[in-house]
Amino acid sequence: MGEPTATAEPAWREFARAPLVPVALAAAVGLVLDRYAGGPLAAELLTAGAGIVAWGVSRRAAWLWLAAAGVAAAHHHTHRAAFDADDIAAFATARPAPARVRGTLDEEPARFRPPRPDPLLGRPSPATASTTLAVTAVETRDGWRPASGRARLTVDGRLDGLHLGDTVEVVALLSLPDGPSNPGELDYASLLRDRRVTASLRGRGSTEAVTRLDEGWRHSPLGWVAALRGSGARTLSDAIDPGEAGLAAALLLGDGTALDRAEWDAYVRTGVVHVLAISGQHLVVLGWFAWLVLRVAGVRRRRGAWVVALLLVGYAVLTGGRPSAVRAAVMVSVVCGAIVLRRPQRPANSFALAWLIVLGFNPADPFTAGCQLSFVSVFVLVWGAGRWLAPRPLTPLEELVEDSRTLPEKLIRRGARWAAVGFAVSLILAAANGPLVLAWQNIASPVGVVLGPPLVLLTSVALVAGFVVLLTAPLAGWLAWPFARATEWCLAGCGWLVDLAERTPGGWVYAPAPPAWWLVGFYAAVAVVVLLDGRGRRVAVAATAAWLLLGLAPPARQLPADELRVTFLHVGHGGCVVLEPPDGRVVLYDAGTTLGPDAIRRTVAPFLWHRGVRRVDEVFVSHADLDHYNGLPALLDRFPVGLVTLTPSFRDRPTPAVRATLEYLEKRTVPTRVASAGNVFAAGGVTLEVLHPPADGPPGEENVRSLVLLVRHAGNTVLLTGDLEGEGQDRVTRLPAPHVDVMLAPHHGAKDANTRRAGVDRWEPGPIALWARPRLAVSCQKAGPTDHLRVAYGAVGADVWDTPTAGAIVLRSHPSGLVVEAFRTGEVRVVRRGW
Structure with missing residues (x-):
């Protein structure tokens, strides 16, 4: 080497x-x-x-x-x-509305299992199915009208009996896809547009929302491919133990629904998800095995090349035509073509051809993680590691010594070299791909360097054995039995190693993504290192190391020295308010939502990383209702948390979710404290005064004991109320009224907590509005009506902003005043009386 x-x-x-x-x-x-x-x-x-x-x-x-x-x-x-005038997006609005749509299923429905039971998930989620509908007509007031375009269809249930190519009628909520609601969040609308999908259809309750009008999969080539993939999944399910059948379907058929999120996340966190997701590695292993079998069977090279090329192209289509599989199929097919034509081939040329074919199929694919990682890996592996790790020629003396060794010695030395090369390749690819993985998944997995080689070996054996199972099981179960067992054992070994790696301290860590400009510079340097030799490469390696150190430096937090920044994040029905005092600390008020802990992964963590946050100093939990704290464990996984402040009654709530959260805090050795009325905390020129609850009581449900914080900075005041209502609200409103600029509308803007009924469908200000008289009321809620809030708070001179409309709402407090910004609409206003 x-x-x-x-x-x-x-x-x-x-x-x-x-x-x-x-x-x-x-x-x-x-x-x-x-x-x-x-x-x-x-x-x-x-x-x-x-x-x-x-x-x-x-x-x-x-x-x-x-x-x-x-x-x-x-x-x-x-x-x-470029879309037609009658595209389905022309019939959709941002707010979901009932619609009746006809079209053809453009994808085989993906059928997702319900998530595992989780005490932090408020209500069990059903099984769901999703697919893409190629729209042909939409019902309007004037009857059915022709339409075009593609819509993403999601329903509760499995959509069994429906397949790619079937014509269906759908009754569901039609809307435009959501863009990001918070800074740093994934742009789902852009992601769908990359697939030429411009609308969303959501059917709730059951699969009765979708009715088949005509069976069409038999008339579609891709329908037959989907049917073949489904048949393969059933074969694996019958032949392989249920505990490993999902892994086998993911490995062999690219079935992303075969594993639940927890199982996928384990492979992602340990940095080895590439061994499961269909990639070029799978096709190369399969192609090598097929070539070996053909050669042993005496098939001539040129005929064998035809067979291997057709096999890999077919396998790439069968498993979904992912960019990495297409790249591998093209490059191997070029090699096979060179064998058939007896012509030399240039790997660089086939590499470029693969790139052109991938972007020809879908020009948005090069902007996806799988495509980028595939091409970077092959570039570094073929023109970098392949050259750097190539054995140097033996000297005549070394040849004599080698010839004198016994066969066991030769085998041991050869095995040791293969192992050394395997780990060296793993290290090189981890170094090359690490920044891209960090950019896409916010995770660094040093344990993947050690875990990669044995998993590649195990999954390669499982891939070959599983492929034999797919071929032989329909013919005779006894013939497939030994290969099925080999597949099971290899996949069980993979699971054991991944579980061990997950529990390895420091084996993986969440971190912010590097900036785009740094990524461009890093991969330009990697290209120079790979392409140059000698002194030029050594200089490039030194420059790359310096650039890497620059990227590891913590990003500077962009916050003026006299400014408090308060961000009300949009997390649906739940709450998370992020306070950034001028001294650089980060404080959260609540971290939860009825959507479940996954919302932290999708909204809160990306926002904090976007802000350059690497540590959360304190989390205030307003009360022991699930939608206000169920994101805490996910937050602790991603950020060091210095302190969690609870209400006096939090620990007394006898629910599995409370117990699970307290156990997780103890496991992570995060200290806790209890806050009650009269406590005052300071953070960098910001004071946080606890107005409620008292050390004991009031009796009743948790909402009456919600933690109320009065945040003061530079003469500006923000009131955070959680779900305060009932007796708790009465107690707070008997306190001397403070000057309040902005307040969080209690209980997600619920009518009973914010207004008082003045007649049939008539509302007037409730006690909290009359007491606080804010300039702006912020409602953190799921999409829904806010007219009652606008009437109630408008009567005391306040405006109302809700997070479904505005997205994240950012307050910037400084001595010159208070500025509020809406992330989604871009509106910027100064908070003042009579605004």
């Missing part, structure tokens, strides 16, 4: 001689320009046309590269932005 031999040429020369490489690079530039600069389609088409004409006249390759950039940009633009 070490430097390549003297006869090996630098990798950049191979890329320089490959004619498709500059075309692929130009296409990548075109994609990036359209994605982030958004040029007009006419200009992109003009660029492509001008490049083609100029190339036809001058035959200079540079003009062809310009044409490739223009074509790629136009292809990406039309893929994401």
Whole structure:
């Protein structure tokens, strides 16, 4: 292992001689320009046309590269932005509304199992199914109207009996896909647009929302592929123990629904999810096995090459045509084609061809994690690790010593070398892919370096054995039995190793994503390290190490020295308020939602990372209702938390969720304290005064004992009320009325907690509104009516902002005043009397 031999040429020369490489690079530039600069389609088409004409006249390759950039940009633009006038999005609004839609299932329904029982999940979630509907008609007041486009369809239930190609009628809530509601959150609408999906259909209650009008899967080639994949899943389920059948379906068929989120997350956290998700590795292992069998069977090389190429292309289609599988299928097919034609092939050329074919199928795929990781891994593995770890030629003396060794000695030495190379490759790929994984998943998994090689070996054996099971089980169960057992044992070993790695201290850690500019610089440096040899590479390695250290430096928190920032996050029916005092501390008021702990992963953690937060100093839990604290364990997994402050009655709530949360706090050795009326806490020029509850009582449900915090900074005041209502609200409103600028509407804006009935469907200010008289009331709630709040708080001179409409609501307090911003609408206003 070490430097390549003297006869090996630098990798950049191979890329320089490959004619498709500059075309692929130009296409990548075109994609990036359209994605982030958004040029007009006419200009992109003009660029492509001008490049083609100029190339036809001058035959200079540079003009062809310009044409490739223009074509790629136009292809990406039309893929994401060109839709017919009768697209389903034209019938949808941001607020879900009942609709009746007809169309054809454009994907085989993905059938998800209910999540595991979890005390932190308020109510058990049902099994769900999702698919894409190619819309043909929408019912309007004037009857059925033709429509087009694609909608994401999700229903409660499994949609058994429906398949890709079937024509259906759907009765569901139609809406435009949601964009991000909080800074740092995933843009779901953009994600769907990458798949040319412009609307969402949500059917609740049962699968009766979907009725089949005509069976069509038998008339669709992809329908037959889906049926074959379903048959394979049933074969694996019958032949393999249920405990490992899900892993087998994920490994062999790319069935993402075969494992639940907890099982997938274990592989993600330990950095080895690539061994399960269908990737180029799977196709290479399968292709190597097929080639070996064909050679042993005496099949000639050229015929064997045809068989391997067709097998891998078919397998890539069967498992969903993911970019990584398409890349591997193209590159292996090029090798097979070279064997058939008896022509040499350039790996750099086939690498570039694979890139062009992937973006030809879907120009948005290069902006996905799987595609990026696949191409980076192959680039580093083939032109980097493959050269660096190649054995140097033996000297004549070393050859004599090697010949003198016994067979067991040779086998042991060879095995040791293979193991050393395997771990070295794992380390190289982890270093190369680590920043991308961090950018996409906010996780670093050093344990994956050690875990990777044995898992690759186990899953490779399981893949080959499982493939034999798929072929032989329909013929004779006894014939498949030994291969099924081998598959089970290998996958059980994978599960045992992953479980062990998960429990390894420091084996994995959540962290903020590096900035985009740093990622660009890092991968430019990686490319230089791979492509250069000798002194140039050594200089590049040193520069890469320096760049890496720069990326590891903690990001600077952007907060003026005299400013308090308060953010009301949109988490649905729940609450999480983030306070950032001027001294750099971070304090949370509540962390929970009825949507379950997963909301922390999707909303709160990305927001904190977006703000450059690496530690949460304190969490105040308003009371022991699940939707206010069930995100605490997920928060503790992702951030060090210095202190958790509870109400006097929190520990007395006899629920499994409270017990589970307290046990998790103890497991993480997070100290707790109890706050009650009269306590005052200080944080960097900010005071937090506890107005309620008292040390004992009042009696009743938890809402009456909700923690009320009065936050003061620079003459500005924010009142946080949790779910305060009933006797608790009466006690607070008997206190001397403070000056309140902004208040959190109690109990997510519920009528009983904020208003008083003044007649049939008529409301007037409730006690809390009349007592506080805020300038702005913030309602953290799920989507729903807020008219009663606007009437009640409007009567005392306040406006109302709700998080479903505004998204995250950010307050910035400083000596010159108080500014409020709405993330979704972009509205910015100064909070003052009569605003």
